[in-house]
Amino acid sequence: MTGPSTTASPQGPAGEVRRAEVCAVACAEAFRGDGEKLVSPFGTVPSLGARLARLTFEPDLVLTDGEAALMADTPPVSAAPGDVLREAPMPYRRVFDVVWSGRRHVMMMASQLDMYGNQNLSCIGDWARPAIQLIGVRGAPGNSVNHTTSYWVPAHSPRVFVEHVDMVSGVGYDRLAGAPAAARFHEVRVVVTNLAVLDFGGPDHRMRLRSVHPGVAVEEVEAATGFPLVVEGAVPTSRLPSAEELQLLREVLDPAGAAQKELPG
Numbered sequence: 001m002t003g004p005s006t007t008a009s010p011q012g013p014a015g016e017v018r019r020a021e022v023c024a025v026a027c028a029e030a031f032r033g034d035g036e037k038l039v040s041p042f043g044t045v046p047s048l049g050a051r052l053a054r055l056t057f058e059p060d061l062v063l064t065d066g067e068a069a070l071m072a073d074t075p076p077v078s079a080a081p082g083d084v085l086r087e088a089p090m091p092y093r094r095v096f097d098v099v100w101s102g103r104r105h106v107m108m109m110a111s112q113l114d115m116y117g118n119q120n121l122s123c124i125g126d127w128a129r130p131a132i133q134l135i136g137v138r139g140a141p142g143n144s145v146n147h148t149t150s151y152w153v154p155a156h157s158p159r160v161f162v163e164h165v166d167m168v169s170g171v172g173y174d175r176l177a178g179a180p181a182a183a184r185f186h187e188v189r190v191v192v193t194n195l196a197v198l199d200f201g202g203p204d205h206r207m208r209l210r211s212v213h214p215g216v217a218v219e220e221v222e223a224a225t226g227f228p229l230v231v232e233g234a235v236p237t238s239r240l241p242s243a244e245e246l247q248l249l250r251e252v253l254d255p256a257g258a259a260q261k262e263l264p265g
Contacts, residue, residue, distance in 0.1 A: 017214075018265065019194060020262065021246065023263060026197045026239075027046045027107065032054040039105050040064070043107075044262040049107075074253070076252065076254060087214075106148070109121065112161075116204075118175060119140060120167065122137050131143060145171055150188070150190045151188075151191045156226060171186070173205035195221050214240065
């Protein structure tokens with residue numbers, strides 16, 4: 001049974017907490033402990049999570065304007081380029097110096113993910129003659145090998161969570177098991193979806209169900225996944241935003257409600 005997309009807030013006067021807000025908090029938690037790292041979130045909800053983390057428990061996170069500069073402030077996700085306060089140039093060539101040093105955490109999307117964290121965003125079907133051509137591997141190989149990588153999947157389904165990806169773009173734990181030198185900075189940390197939070201804490205780094213969002217049953221996540229998940233005991237519920245976080249999300253970081261367009265409900 002599909003659970004409701006909202007759940008009552010513990011703060012009472014704040015009203016109901018939206019699923020997008022629960023996911024934004026889960027994305028923020030993905031960056032906990034990173035300190036002074038360059039954070040590169042893809043998508044509205046991950047961008048909200050990174051900015052929320054920066055304004056609360058990870059003030060040293062480094063964010064870019066998405067073009068060629070570091071942001072001095074933490075503006076709303078819908079801020080116009082002219083409204084962003086920049087503190088230093090960050091041209092494309094300088095990003096690689098950070099990438100290769102392990103001092104970056106990227107939260108990418110994925111067309112396919114398998115149980116070991118291999119990601120595909122290049123093509124669907126036989127590599128020699130794909131049925132669907134996607135955007136290509138982009139920076140996924142270098143990202144996944146050289147620094148921490150997480151994933152945001154706004155529509156959790158068996159089409160995304162597959163037993164074997166059709167092409168490896170981002171590298172998972174099983175493919176680097178025999179190459180420890182290449183895995184020096186490799187870490188696939190978490191996967192945040194519209195249903196749950198998952199990590200790779202199972203045996204042999206298999207995907208594990210870490211929490212389900214309010215109103216979602218464990219069985220619903222398992223049915224939406226194309227391989228067996230590691231489920232350890234009673235699965236907790238993803239945490240709700242605090243009163244402070246809810247205020248920041250609604251009044252400071254996303255007053256225009258952009259997250260609702262990416263994840264309605």
